[in-house]
Amino acid sequence: MAVARAIVLIQTDIGAETRVMDQLYQIPEVIDVYIVYGIYDIVAIIEADSLEKIREIITNKIRKLPEIRTTSTMIVVEGKSKRGAPKD
Numbered sequence: 814m815a816v817a818r819a820i821v822l823i824q825t826d827i828g829a830e831t832r833v834m835d836q837l838y839q840i841p842e843v844i845d846v847y848i849v850y851g852i853y854d855i856v857a858i859i860e861a862d863s864l865e866k867i868r869e870i871i872t873n874k875i876r877k878l879p880e881i882r883t884t885s886t887m888i889v890v891e892g893k894s895k896r897g898a899p900k901d
Contacts (some may be wrong), residue, residue, distance in 0.1 A: 817864045817898070820888040821875060823855040825863045829880035836878050842870050864888065 825833045830848045837846045845858040857875070861867050862883050871886055 816860055816862065818858065818860050818868050818892075819867050819871070820887045820889065821857045821859060821871060822853040822887070823851070823857060823875070823884040824879055824883045826880045826882060827853045833878060837875065839869065841876050842866070894901050 823833065823837075831838060834846050834848055834855055835884050837855070840859075842859045842861050843857050844860050845856075847856045848854065849856050859870055859875075861870060867886075867888070871884065875881065876884055
């Protein structure tokens, strides 16, 4: 089964970063969530079985959280990961 993955950049209300991170972590399709410095406050990585499911998660779960101000979504087209790679 193909997996759809997206990186979601999130701006929150001031001081809400930890609460929003905790709420995002409860969404099963969110596989990673980070508080970051810069224009955005949080980066979330989501994974689902289709792009339609990604759209539903972002629209119906993530964007509806009350302390989220804006989101910007990047759909992953191709990638590599060292996560889980054996160490020498």
